[in-house]
Amino acid sequence: MLKFRALPWLLLLDVALVTTRYLSRIAEEDRARVIDIALRSKGLPNKVTAQERDDLMRVARTIDWRGAAAEMAPRGTKRVVRGRKK
Numbered sequence: 001m002l003k004f005r006a007l008p009w010l011l012l013l014d015v016a017l018v019t020t021r022y023l024s025r026i027a028e029e030d031r032a033r034v035i036d037i038a039l040r041s042k043g044l045p046n047k048v049t050a051q052e053r054d055d056l057m058r059v060a061r062t063i064d065w066r067g068a069a070a071e072m073a074p075r076g077t078k079r080v081v082r083g084r085k086k
Contacts (some may be wrong), residue, residue: 025037
């Protein structure tokens with residue numbers, strides 16, 4: 001029973017570590033800009049200006065989302081290939 005209780009926490013820890021690793025690769029000034037926008041808008045999308053939205057998108061494009069997803073994918077699973085069988 002202990003294994004099942006520990007499993008979600010280990011997965012959450014793994015996700016947190018991978019997320020931290022990838023977000024730490026963002027330049028310091030970009031990270032400060034994102035935090036400034038988030039604090040000023042209080043997390044509400046309707047309070048973000050067009051320029052701030054462009055800044056957020058620019059920073060989001062610098063993150064290696066595929067690499068992060070690959071690291072967070074369950075280990076030992078078969079790769080899903082979509083399409084017709086030949």
